Amino acid sequence: xxERLFGTDGLRGRANTYPMTVDVALxxxxxxxxxxxxxxxxxxxxxxxxxxxxxxxxxxxxxxAGLCAAGMKVIMTGPLPTPAISFLTRSMRADFGxxxxxxxxxxxxxxxxxFDDEGFKLPDEKEDEIAAMVLDESYRWPYPADDKVGxxxxxxxxxxxxxxxxxxxxxxxxxxxxxxxxxxxxNGASYKVAPLALEELGAEVVRIGTNPNGTxxxxxxxxxxxxxxxxxxxxxxxxxxxxxxxxADRLIMAxxxxxxxxxxxxxAMCAQxxxxxxxxxxxxxxxxxxxxxxxxxxxxxxxxxxxxxKVGDRYVMEMMRREGVLFGGEQSGHLIxxxxxxxxxxxxxxxxxxxxxREKEKSLSEISGLLTxxxxxxxxxxxxxxxxxxxxxxxGQTVAKIEEALGxxxxxxxxxxxxENLCRIMVEAEDQDKxxxxxxDLADVIRREIG
Numbered sequence: 001x002x003e004r005l006f007g008t009d010g011l012r013g014r015a016n017t018y019p020m021t022v023d024v025a026l027x028x029x030x031x032x033x034x035x036x037x038x039x040x041x042x043x044x045x046x047x048x049x050x051x052x053x054x055x056x057x058x059x060x061x062x063x064x065a066g067l068c069a070a071g072m073k074v075i076m077t078g079p080l081p082t083p084a085i086s087f088l089t090r091s092m093r094a095d096f097g098x099x100x101x102x103x104x105x106x107x108x109x110x111x112x113x114x115f116d117d118e119g120f121k122l123p124d125e126k127e128d129e130i131a132a133m134v135l136d137e138s139y140r141w142p143y144p145a146d147d148k149v150g151x152x153x154x155x156x157x158x159x160x161x162x163x164x165x166x167x168x169x170x171x172x173x174x175x176x177x178x179x180x181x182x183x184x185x186x187n188g189a190s191y192k193v194a195p196l197a198l199e200e201l202g203a204e205v206v207r208i209g210t211n212p213n214g215t216x217x218x219x220x221x222x223x224x225x226x227x228x229x230x231x232x233x234x235x236x237x238x239x240x241x242x243x244x245x246x247x248a249d250r251l252i253m254a255x256x257x258x259x260x261x262x263x264x265x266x267x268a269m270c271a272q273x274x275x276x277x278x279x280x281x282x283x284x285x286x287x288x289x290x291x292x293x294x295x296x297x298x299x300x301x302x303x304x305x306x307x308x309x310k311v312g313d314r315y316v317m318e319m320m321r322r323e324g325v326l327f328g329g330e331q332s333g334h335l336i337x338x339x340x341x342x343x344x345x346x347x348x349x350x351x352x353x354x355x356x357x358r359e360k361e362k363s364l365s366e367i368s369g370l371l372t373x374x375x376x377x378x379x380x381x382x383x384x385x386x387x388x389x390x391x392x393x394x395x396g397q398t399v400a401k402i403e404e405a406l407g408x409x410x411x412x413x414x415x416x417x418x419x420e421n422l423c424r425i426m427v428e429a430e431d432q433d434k435x436x437x438x439x440x441d442l443a444d445v446i447r448r449e450i451g
Contacts, residue, residue, distance in 0.1 A: 005131035006124070008312040008418025010113025012102050015055035020110055022062040024134065028112060029066020030141055031133035033150075035126075036095045037071065039117075043095055044150065049077040049085040049158070050100035051189040051247050054214035055110045059100045063112070064152050071144035073151060077158035079212075081189045081248035083345035084162035086119035090342070091161070093117075101189065101247040104224050104332075107215045119342035120321075121314040163197045169340045170201065170351045174358055177202035180238040182254075184229040186222020187212040188246035194347050198242075201351075206236050218245065223252040223333050223346070230254040240357070240364045244346040249313065250333035251346035253353065255365035263333040264295045266353060268370040270335065273356050274327055275302055279339075286319045286328030288312070289413045290378075293428055294371040311415065313344040374410070375432040377439040379425040381446045386416045386423075392449045395442075402427070402438045410434075412442070423450070 013020040050056040089097030097115035185191040191210040209221040223245040233241040241254035253261045274280035283304030299306040309319040313334035329335040334344030410429030427439040
């Protein structure tokens with residue numbers, strides 16, 4: 001376990017292994033309920049959603065028990081995308097929202113993350129205040145009176161509300177009639193709502209990854225395995241393909257030729273469109289340290305700039321709010337349109353790109369070839385513990401040596417995973433051989449020093 005209970009995107013880990021156990025979830029429900037009841041004009045209302053993992057049932061029950069014990073009215077949505085819970089938290093005037101999901105992780109993992117009443121993910125300091133109550137075994141819970149405990153209800157039309165919301169972000173009078181679209185929902189939270197939203201707009205939808213069984217989420221499908229979606233595009237001669245991850249806050253696409261487009265390529269399309277329409281203040285976007293250098297160069301060529309945040313769409317949004325930026329995202333496929341949403345939303349982002357396709361009356365391949373990507377190598381090295389890099393001078397010296405050799409035509413990013421005991425290495429340069437060699441050299445050093 002890391003030093004913080006929460007990682008980059010909430011609490012996450014293997015189900016039935018600390019900290020992802022029902023007793024921690026119960027205490028987390030109590031702590032979150034008590035914490036948010038302190039806010040002025042608290043309505044004692046919380047929205048809970050989940051993805052399709054088998055362990056979602058037990059965590060939903062444990063969290064609900066803790067929240068009801070804290071006096072909260074719990075509104076359960078069942079399986080629904082993470083951005084849908086953000087939206088419903090705002091629209092239902094709830095005090096906060098909870099999502100039970102491990103996003104892109106395999107089914108045996110699960111996680112818990114929170115949204116505030118405005119639909120934004122909680123900053124580190126608020127998560128840590130909640131965590132302090134959970135971890136303090138001697139904490140005395142200020143339980144409400146027996147007639148003030150909460151009750152839990154299920155909202156039956158939650159999916160429909162979210163579909164209406166996403167369609168409202170698509171131009172009135174425009175439809176998708178005549179487009180054949182492959183949609184891969186990763187056997188996850190969007191398995192119902194994503195195909196339905198596109199069909200209601202007139203598209204012919206070819207569905208894959210829409211038969212969840214509790215253990216097949218992200219299993220060789222979805223945004224983590226876009227080759228499955230791309231192959232189906234070629235097979236059925238679709239106009240394009242959409243791949244979402246398990247909680248549907250990421251988007252990866254494929255054009256009609258089956259060429260996969262990652263988050264950086266999608267961001268370039270959207271940024272150019274926003275600049276051309278005069279809807280990108282300062283011609284500025286926010287990406288992370290992992291985004292390809294080609295995106296930064298592209299923004300400069302467009303007369304704009306790219307700001308880089310820490311990895312995680314929560315940190316992208318925090319920088320967007322701080323700098324007054326209206327669009328940002330991650331290479332992994334989180335795209336945030338601040339005009340419409342407070343978090344990454346795969347379906348909403350797909351609709352924005354479909355709008356561009358419709359308005360330009362061109363195929364996706366014709367409008368997407370904006371970046372010449374620099375070769376990039378990503379390696380994960382398992383470590384025994386997350387030692388600060390500055391405590392290992394050899395690591396810093398190796399990074400400095402590589403950066404000196406690359407100059408301003410390459411980069412090295414070294415960071416720890418926020419959810420696992422992994423050191424993530426990224427090396428980027430114009431020459432693939434150098435990328436391969438430098439990334440392996442650095443991985444060897446990490447293994448020797450802290451592996």
